[in-house]
Amino acid sequence: MNNRITMAALPLIVFVVLLGFLLKGLFSDPRERDSALIGKPMPEFVLPDLMSPSVQHKVETLIADGPVILNVWGTWCVTCQYELPYLTKLRNEYGVRIVGIYYDQNHAPEFGQFSDIPKIRIDVKEMVARLGNPYQYNILDLDRNLSLNLGVTGAPESFIVDSQGIIRAHHMGDVNERVWRTYLAPIWNEAK
Amino acid sequence: MIPELGNFALYIAFTLSLLLSIFPAIGLRQNNIRLTSLAPNLSVGIFLFTLFAFGCLVYAFLTDDFTVLNVAQNSNSDLPYYYKIAASFGSHEGSFLLWLVMQSGWMFAVALLSKALPSDMRTRILMVLGWICVGFYAYIIIASNPFETTLPFYPVDGKDLNPLLQDIGMIIHPPLLYMGYVGLSVSFAFAIAALLSGNLDSTWAKWSRPWTAAAWAFLTLGITIGSWWAYSELGWGGWWFWDPVENASFMPWLIATALLHSLAVSEKRNAFKSWTVFLAIAAFSLSLLGTFLVRSGVIVSVHAFASDPSRGVFILILLALVIGGSLLLYSVRAGAIKSVGKFSTLSRESMLWGNNVLLVAATLVVLLGTLLPLVHKEIGLGTISIGEPFFNQMFVYLIVPFALLLGVAPLIRWKQDKIKSLYVPALICLLLSIGLSFSWLFLEFGEVKFFAFLGVVLGLWITLFTIHEMRITWRKLAKLPISHVAMVCGHIGLAFVIAGIGLTSQYSVERDVKMFTGDTADLAGYNFKFDSLKKVDGPNYEGWAAVISINKQQRNVETVYAEKRFYPVQRTTMTEAAIDDGFFRDIYVSLGEQLPDRSWGLRLYVKPYVRWLWIGGIVIALGGFITLFDKRYRRNKRMS
Numbered sequence: 130m131n132n133r134i135t136m137a138a139l140p141l142i143v144f145v146v147l148l149g150f151l152l153k154g155l156f157s158d159p160r161e162r163d164s165a166l167i168g169k170p171m172p173e174f175v176l177p178d179l180m181s182p183s184v185q186h187k188v189e190t191l192i193a194d195g196p197v198i199l200n201v202w203g204t205w206c207v208t209c210q211y212e213l214p215y216l217t218k219l220r221n222e223y224g225v226r227i228v229g230i231y232y233d234q235n236h237a238p239e240f241g242q243f244s245d246i247p248k249i250r251i252d253v254k255e256m257v258a259r260l261g262n263p264y265q266y267n268i269l270d271l272d273r274n275l276s277l278n279l280g281v282t283g284a285p286e287s288f289i290v291d292s293q294g295i296i297r298a299h300h301m302g303d304v305n306e307r308v309w310r311t312y313l314a315p316i317w318n319e320a321k
Numbered sequence: 322m323i324p325e326l327g328n329f330a331l332y333i334a335f336t337l338s339l340l341l342s343i344f345p346a347i348g349l350r351q352n353n354i355r356l357t358s359l360a361p362n363l364s365v366g367i368f369l370f371t372l373f374a375f376g377c378l379v380y381a382f383l384t385d386d387f388t389v390l391n392v393a394q395n396s397n398s399d400l401p402y403y404y405k406i407a408a409s410f411g412s413h414e415g416s417f418l419l420w421l422v423m424q425s426g427w428m429f430a431v432a433l434l435s436k437a438l439p440s441d442m443r444t445r446i447l448m449v450l451g452w453i454c455v456g457f458y459a460y461i462i463i464a465s466n467p468f469e470t471t472l473p474f475y476p477v478d479g480k481d482l483n484p485l486l487q488d489i490g491m492i493i494h495p496p497l498l499y500m501g502y503v504g505l506s507v508s509f510a511f512a513i514a515a516l517l518s519g520n521l522d523s524t525w526a527k528w529s530r531p532w533t534a535a536a537w538a539f540l541t542l543g544i545t546i547g548s549w550w551a552y553s554e555l556g557w558g559g560w561w562f563w564d565p566v567e568n569a570s571f572m573p574w575l576i577a578t579a580l581l582h583s584l585a586v587s588e589k590r591n592a593f594k595s596w597t598v599f600l601a602i603a604a605f606s607l608s609l610l611g612t613f614l615v616r617s618g619v620i621v622s623v624h625a626f627a628s629d630p631s632r633g634v635f636i637l638i639l640l641a642l643v644i645g646g647s648l649l650l651y652s653v654r655a656g657a658i659k660s661v662g663k664f665s666t667l668s669r670e671s672m673l674w675g676n677n678v679l680l681v682a683a684t685l686v687v688l689l690g691t692l693l694p695l696v697h698k699e700i701g702l703g704t705i706s707i708g709e710p711f712f713n714q715m716f717v718y719l720i721v722p723f724a725l726l727l728g729v730a731p732l733i734r735w736k737q738d739k740i741k742s743l744y745v746p747a748l749i750c751l752l753l754s755i756g757l758s759f760s761w762l763f764l765e766f767g768e769v770k771f772f773a774f775l776g777v778v779l780g781l782w783i784t785l786f787t788i789h790e791m792r793i794t795w796r797k798l799a800k801l802p803i804s805h806v807a808m809v810c811g812h813i814g815l816a817f818v819i820a821g822i823g824l825t826s827q828y829s830v831e832r833d834v835k836m837f838t839g840d841t842a843d844l845a846g847y848n849f850k851f852d853s854l855k856k857v858d859g860p861n862y863e864g865w866a867a868v869i870s871i872n873k874q875q876r877n878v879e880t881v882y883a884e885k886r887f888y889p890v891q892r893t894t895m896t897e898a899a900i901d902d903g904f905f906r907d908i909y910v911s912l913g914e915q916l917p918d919r920s921w922g923l924r925l926y927v928k929p930y931v932r933w934l935w936i937g938g939i940v941i942a943l944g945g946f947i948t949l950f951d952k953r954y955r956r957n958k959r960m961s
Contacts, residue, residue: 134656140599141648144606147692148641151613153699155633237887237894272917 171294172278179231179267180250186268192294194226196320198313199288200263200304201230201276204252206284210260212303217261219309225317229267232284236271244271289313291320324389327377328468331418334370334425335458337363341451345444357440360447361432367454368429375409375422378467382409387476390469391415396479397890399861400487407492413616413632414467416495421457423496423503428454431507431532438528445514446507453506456639464635488554498543498570502608504536505573505601508580512601513647516654521594526587529601531954533584534807537577538945544570545938553900558831558909558926560934563712568691569611572684576604579680581945582673590670590735592663595655596677602651606644607684613640614691665737672730679723686715717772724779724819727812728786732793746789754781766828766929776823783816807947814940821933829928833913837920845927847908848872852880854921862886864897867912867921871901883912883923907931 171188178184191197200216202209219225231253236244246269253267270276279288282301289298298316300308341363348356378391382405387393395412396405410419428450435443461467511529515521547570552560561567580600587597613636664670690707728750729743758777762769787809794801834842836851843849852868864886871878881899888895898911906929913922 134652137595137655138652140603141645141652144644144648148637148645150692150696150699151637151640152634154695155637 166280166288166296166299169296171290171296172275174268174270174275174278176268176270176275179229179253179269182246182269184266186266188294191228192290192292196226196289196291196297196317197265198225198227198317199230199279199290200227201232201279201281201284201286203232203234203284204249204256205234206232208303209285210256212285212305213257213260213263215303215305215309216263219304220263226265227263229264230275230279231267231269232273232276232281233269233271236273246271287313289316289320323377324381324386324468324470327374327381328466330370330374330377331458331462331466331468334367334374334421335455335462337367337370338451338454338458341367342448342455345448345451349441349444349448354440357444360444360451364425364428364432364447364450368425371418371421371425374468375418378415378418379406379409381468382406385479387479388470389467390471391467393471393476393479397861398478399890401860403492404487407487410495411491412467414461414465414469416499417457417461417465418467419496420499420503421454421461423499424450424454424457424506427504427507427536431510435528442514442518442528445517446510449510449513449517450506453510453643456642460635460639464632488550491550491554494543494546494550497539497546501536501538501540501543501577502570502573502612504532504539505577505605505608507536508533508577508601509605509647512598513650516598516650519654521598521658523588523591526584526597527953530581530584530588531949531951533577533581533601534945534948537574537581538942538948540570540574540577541938541942541945544574545935545942548938549935552931553898558829558898558911558928560825560931563690563709565691566611566615568687569607569614572687572691573604573607573611575680575684575687576600576607579677579684580604582676586670586673590664592670593674593677595651595658598655598658599651600677602644602647606647607688609640609643613637664735667733667740668737669730669733669735672726672733675726676723676730679719679726683716683719686712686719690715717775720819721775721779724783724815727815728782731790731808731812732786746786750782750785750789753785754778757781770827773823773827776827777820780816780820780823783812783819787812787816802951804948804951804953807944807951810944810947811941812944814937814942814944817933817937817940819937821930821937824930825928825934829926829931831924831926834923834925835916835920836923842923842925844925846873847878847927849910849923849925851921851923855882857882857884857886859886861890862888862895865912867899867910867923869899869910869923871908879908881908881910883910885912902932904932904936905930 171191173188175185175187178186191199198219200212202212216227220227231249233244233249235242257264268275279286280299285303287298287300287304288296291297297320298313300312302308304313341360344356344363345360347353348359378389380386381389381392382396383402385392385396385398385405391412391414392408395415396408400408408415410416428447431450432447435446438446508529511525511532515525544567547567548560551562552558580597583593583597583600586593613633616632616636690712693707729747732743732746755778758774758781759769761777762774766773791801791809794805830845832842832844834840834849836842838851838853841848841850848871850870850872852870855866855868857864857866864884866882866884868880868882870880879901881901883899884897886895886897887893896911896913898909900910901908906927909926909928911924911926913924915921
C-alpha cells in the first residue's frame with residue numbers, strides 16, 4: 130500500500146525537479162556554448178590581402194610572428210566600430226598583434242551581387258583613420274569560406290591563435306575592457 | 322476597427338472561460354442543475370468568440386492592416402493570399418490564437434457529442450477544460466496578444482513571412498499538429514474528471530477512447546506532414562532530425578499511442594486503471610512541455626519562435642499549475658485505485674503491457690535526449706549536444722522487440738492463452754519474412770545491408786502476421802468490426818514506416834557535382850543533364866531555376882526544376898529542391914551556389930522508398946480516424 134502511494138507520487142517529484150531546471154534554463158542563454166574549435170588547429174586557407182590583392186595570406190604566414198588575435202569585422206558592422214578604438218589600444222599598449230578578417234555581406238554572385246572592392250578599401254581606410262587601426266593587415270574573405278570554417282555567426286568575433294596555429298579562444302561580440310581582462314588576457318599571456 | 326473587435330472577442334472568451342471554471346464547480350457542490358447545465362452553453366460561447374477573433378486576425382492579414390504589429394512583422398502586401406492566411410498563424414502570437422481556436426473547438430465538440438454521458442461527468446469534463454482555457458486565454462491576453470497595434474506610427478509595408486514557412490506543407494502542418502496537441506487535452510479532462518469523481522470504472526475508458534483516437538490521428542498526420550515539409554523544403558533531403566521541436570511532438574505521440582492501447586485494456590478488462598489515467602495526464606503534459614520548449618527559447622532549434630523570457634515564465638507557471646496540479650491529484654487519488662482484472666503471462670493484457678513499457682521507454686529516451694543538454698549545462702558541467710547517433714541506436718534497440726510483439730499480439734486472447742498455438746505461424750512468418758527480405762534486397766540493390774534487412778524483416782513480420790490474423794478473424798466473424806480494421810491500418814502503416822526507414826536510410830545515395838549548362842552526371846543508374854538555367858521570379862521573390870532532365874537507359878524519366886530563391890524583404894536565400902517522387906524511389910536535386918568559374922554546385926540524391934515513411938504515417942492516422950466510425954461509440958450516445 131505504502132509502496133503504491135510512493136509510486137503514484139514519483140511522477141510529481143520528477144516533474145518538480147524538472148521544473149527547477151526549466152526555470153533556470155529560461156534565464157541562461159542557450160546559444161552560449163564552448164566553441165567546438167578551441168584546441169583545434171586553425172583551418173587552412175589561402176586568401177588575398179584586402180589592400181594589396183597580390184599578397185596571399187595563409188596559416189603559416191599568419192603565425193610566423195607568434196600568437197595573433199584574429200578579428201572578424203566589416204565597415205557595415207556597428208558593434209565593430211565600438212570595438213576598433215579598444216583593439217587599437219590593445220595593439221599600442223600591450224603590443225597585441227591583431228589581424229583582421231574582412232567579412233563582406235553583400236557578395237552573392239548567384240544573384241549577380243558583387244562586392245565593390247575598391248569602395249571597401251576606401252571605407253576601411255576612412256574608418257580606421259577615424260577610429261584607430263588595430264590591424265597588422267586584413268585578410269579579404271570574400272566567399273566567407275574561412276569565416277564558415279571558423280564557425281563565425283556574425284561580426285565582430287575574435288579568435289586567439291597561438292604560435293603553433295592552435296585556436297585557443299573564441300569570443301563572440303565586441304572585445305572590451307571586461308572581456309579582455311576576464312577571458313582573453315589570461316589566454317593571451319599563456320599563449321605568449 | 323476589425324482588429325479591435327477581435328481583441329474584444331478574446332476578452333469575452335476569457336471571461337466565459339472564467340465562468341466555466343467556477344460555476345459548474347459550485348453547481349456540482351450544491352447539486353444545482355441550473356448552474357451545472359451552464360457548462361455546455363459556456364463552452365459553445367467560448368468557441369464562437371474565439372473563432373470570431375481568429376476570423377478578425379485573418380481579415381487583418383488579408384487586408385494588409387499594418388497597424389496590427391503581428392501583420393506588420395509577418396506579412397507583406399506582395400505575399401499571395403494563401404500565404405497571408407498561413408502567416409496569420411506563422412508567428413508566435415497568431416499560432417497561439419489558432420491553438421485556442423482548436424482548444425475551444427474540441428471543447429465545443431465535447432459539449433455537442435457528450436449528451437449521453439452522465440450529466441455530472443459531462444460537467445466535470447467541461448469544467449476541467451475550462452480551467453485549462455483560463456490559463457491559455459490569460460496568457461494570450463497578457464503576454465502574447467496577436468492584436469497589438471503599431472499605432473500611432475505604423476509601417477507602410479510589412480516585413481514578410483519567413484520564406485521557410487511559405488510552403489503548402491506549412492499551411493497544413495501546424496493546424497494538424499495543434500489539433501493533436503490540444504485534442505489530448507480532452508483525454509486529459511476525461512482522466513482528471515474521473516479522478517475527481519473517484520469513479521474509475523471501465524465506462525470512463527470507453528468514452529475516452531474515440532476522443533483519444535481522434536487527437537492521436539491528428540497528431541500522427543501533423544508529424545507526418547511536418548516530416549514531409551522538412552524533406553521538401555529544407556533542401557538537403559533529410560526527413561527527421563531529432564530536433565528538440567520534433568521531439569516535442571514525438572513524445573506526446575508515443576505516450577498517446579501507449580494510452581490508446583492501455584485504454585483498450587481498461588475498457589475491456591478493467592485493468593491498468595491508474596496507469597491509464599497516468600498516461601492520459603502524461604500525454605497532455607508532454608504537449609504542454611513541448612510548447613514550452615518551442616516557445617520559451619530554452620532550447621535552440623530551427624523551429625524556435627522569437628524568445629522572450631517573460632513569456633517563458635508565464636508558460637512555465639501554466640505548466641506548473643496544470644501538470645503539477647494534475648500529478649498532485651494523481652498521487653493523492655491513484656494510490657487507492659485497485660486494478661481488478663487478473664491475467665497470466667501470456668495474454669493480450671501482457672502483450673499490451675509490453676507495448677506500453679516499450680513506448681514509455683522510448684519516450685524517456687527522447688525526453689532524456691532533449692533535456693539532458695539543458696540539465697547538463699545548468700548543473701555546471703558545460704555544454705554537450707546529443708545527436709542522431711544516440712537516438713538512432715536507442716530506437717533500433719526498442720523497435721525490434723516492439724515490432725516482434727506487435728506482430729504476435731493481436732492473435733493472443735485476453736486473460737490467458739497457450740503458447741503452443743503460436744509456434745507454427747511464428748516460424749512460418751519468420752522464415753518467410755527473412756527469405757523474402759533477403760531476396761528482395763539482393764535482387765533490387767545487389768547487396769544486403771544489415772539495418773535495411775532488419776527493417777524489412779520487421780515490416781514483413783508485422784504484415785504477414787496481420788494477414789494471418791485477419792484470415793482467422795474473417796472466418797470467425799461474419800463482418801469485421803470497424804475498430805478491427807482501424808487496428809490493421811495502424812499496424813500495416815507502421816510496417817511501411819519501419820521498412821521505409823530501413824531502406825531509405827541504408828540505400829540512399831547522394832553526389833555533389835559541379836556542372837555547367839549542358840553537363841551530365843550519373844548516379845545510381847540515372848543520368849542527370851543540366852539543360853539550362855531559367856530566371857524565375859515570384860510575387861515576393863526572385864530566383865533561378867536549373868532545368869534538369871533525368872534519364873534512365875536513354876529514356877527521359879522527368880524534367881525537374883531545382884530553384885534558388887532570394888526574398889528581398891527578409892534578405893534570405895532559399896533552396897527549393899526539385900523532387901521527382903515515386904512509390905519506389907524519389908529523385909531529389911538541390912541547387913547550390915554558383916562557383917567563381919560560373920559553374921553551379923548541385924547536389925543529387927536518389928532515395929529509395931522514402932515515400933513509404935509518409936504513406937505509412939498517413940495509413941496509421943487513417944486507422945485513428947476509422948475508429949471514430951465504430952458503432953459502439955455511436956450506439957452508446959443514442960442509448961440515452
